[in-house]
Amino acid sequence: MSILNSKIPEGPLAEKWSRHKAAIKVVSPANKRKLDVIVVGTGLAGGSAAASLAELGYNVHAFCYQDSPRRAHSIAAQGGINAAKNYQNDNDSIYRLFYDTIKGGDYRAREANVYRLAEVSPNIIDQCVAQGVPFGREYGGTLANRSFGGVLVSRTFYARGQTGQQLLLGCYAAMNRQIAKGSIKMYTRHEMLDIVKIDGKARGIIARDMTTGEIKRFGGHAVVIASGGYGNVFFLSTNAMGCNGSASWVAYKRGAYFGNPCFVQIHPTCIPVHGDQQSKLTLMSESLRNDGRVWTPKKKEDAVKLQKGEIGPNDIADEDRDFYLERRYPSYGNLVPRDVASRAAKERCDAGFGVNNTGKAVFLDFKYAIQRLGEDVIKARYGNLFQMYEKITDVDPYKEPMMIYPAIHYSMGGTWVDYNLMTTVPGLYSIGEANFSDHGANRLGASALMQGLADGYFVLPYTIGDYLADEIMTPKVDTNAPEFEAVEKEVVGRLEKLFNIKGKNSVDHFHKQLGHIMWDKVGMSRNEQGLKEAIEEIKALRAEFWKDVFIPGEMNTLNPELEKAARVADFLELGELMARDALDRNESCGGHYREESTTEEGEAKRDDENFVYVSAWEYKGDDQEPTLHKEDLIFENVKLVQRSYK
């Protein structure tokens, strides 16, 4: 039924990767020197891939939109990175990490990919230590671990609250070494705008030099997309301002199928929206739920008074507080997984019990932990986070509860790839958050960093060889080829078209409206009617955008409004595909909650009869409906069970 070939190797789960490595082709050192690889994005995934490929001898051309690879959004990851080291002797193993990830993803990921991820995870830690990543240590000098949401073992490695930063600085340093040697040519402030195919294979990209506005052509024997996630389709998210879906979107338009676009993760503990002037949302670490108790007022009149600022949280007596997570989920309490905690907060706020002047926030209270453990202990655990919270909100969380609300955080969906991380376009790869591969319908904390580095250090450098071994006779790609000419023309045409609209409204005006539609109808809770409305509303908004957007300045200089416009134009298409995918998937699983598929108590209900597949969408043209292909997921090792946190 499916034309998708996931290329999962034969054999027992634990041997698949070794067997595959033994079977795939290898390129000789002399031939590697003749091959060019383009890497779009230099976060953890792209940075580690670029460095590793260059060390192997390939000529790497790497691109990022910031002024340095060190600024990719991976830098913002706080909590940590998982690895099945079993350093704590707590019976962790590759199998356990694999199992936790499959289960955490609500059984919507491939067994073989996830097992490989768990298998290479220990190597990542060794690599990072060797690079000089200053992981937290025990007094005896060994590496420290912490535990992280939803698992029973302690396998998360961390560098204070800046794990992503330190891991990224590690692979950035590895890149710098190769840049100095000339094996990586780094293009900062360059944005990829399109992909060029010759005879069906990816052969290069068109990029815009963001400083000069110049449109440039780059050729390569393979192209790797490592451009991160698309959470910013919601306008407000915990992603950086520049995070975008455009590289994945052009890949889609050039023939790469898009996998599970509706799977996005909503993080329960973010600082709430303060008003219309808000530009992005700040994540407060998940670890806070270890000691904070979540509540809203029991009485609606108290909530109203709080919203009006007539009373403060401390005026509400303990017996008038509804610790709704502890009430609904007695066994997990405040530590239920991200999706469950997020929906429960929304439920309270929608029912009118929300706090803050917007009514869209709940309390996270440390009073009880301070009573139990003392302020010093809490300060030692969360001092930095408390300080950051106070800087942003002007409220002292030692004295008053924090206010939190869910926000868009991560995209599990992304470009569909096979076991080799190749998309449906030969020679086009996708790694890191940009692909759909390992997290199913929900990602566990501390697993994105692991996946990005697994892909870049230990998977792609092997699997790309299998393809490139057949390319050694292909000469340097000629960027004067008519295919480059044609795509460049299209890119310029599109930018000119955008530029020449000269309408009345700014890019942000449209982006915010799209964000509202997405959050209301394709957000935390979805239903058929809302999704159908969303599709129509997005279409209408897109039409208006192309009639009425205004881009000031000039095209051939540094122009942030033009950059934003091109990204938002893509979001206006991607948002629609997300809604379509959510409409197709009439089940609740992981971060995707369909109101039609719930238990009597309103909990998410998966439908394993009908939806044990990856949806892979094929682009058919701007005015055509995309085609849905289904990759059936086959579970040979794990038994599917409903998640319960009661």
Add this chain to the structure above:
Amino acid sequence: MADVILKKIYVKVWRQSSPSDKGRFETYEVENVSQGSSFLEMMDILNEKLVGEGKEPIAFDHDCREGICGMCSLYINGRPHGPDTEITTCQLHMRKFSEGETITVEPWRAGAFPVIKDLIVDRDAFEKILQSGGFVSVNTGGVPDGNAIPVSYEDAEEAMDAAACIGCGACVSACKNSSAMLFVSAKVSHLAKLPQGRVEAKKRARNMVAKMDELGFGGCTNTGACEVECPKAISISNIARLNREYLLAKISE
């Protein structure tokens, strides 16, 4: 808990259309800014207004907006990252400003950081310094187990203190000599504190200092201005460590 609204403030901002343009200050009015908004959200409002008037918005660097990527880089009322301590421009909130105030906004000013446009500067010099030695020379694969070499808790913590540098360049912009010593010393110290980085410590110090000098950053005269403005509280004791490493390297030459 609604925030106070600033009805009107004035923003006196550096406008420069290109590297070759001479540049000048222009003053704009901004109305109805919530004190709960961040400084960059105030800049967004101003830019929306400019776009609405058909004018070109003010270009400034930013990305994560949570104080970690090091992209934001504004010199506000005479201070890099503005009037607060241990934060970046993107973490600065409008509570620090009052009704009717004129806020002056400039780019980093340093010879080694030429202006590209308005408030955006070219910090490529930092990249070049790191490329000259800010790494441990290991390839992917073939490394020992993570626990093979113990690292004391204290050393790991000290390395982390130095590794917290976000490469923003505030130290250079705060320094009257435009010295990059705080930045360079942070990188050198981070790696010198760990056994993995020790192996190449001398060579690293020598190469990075040579590159820094070559790129036109000024010398360090120990004024300490960098430490005061560093958003990540990188200590100038790192500069002393760098000097030691550098001296050792020179002696052993």
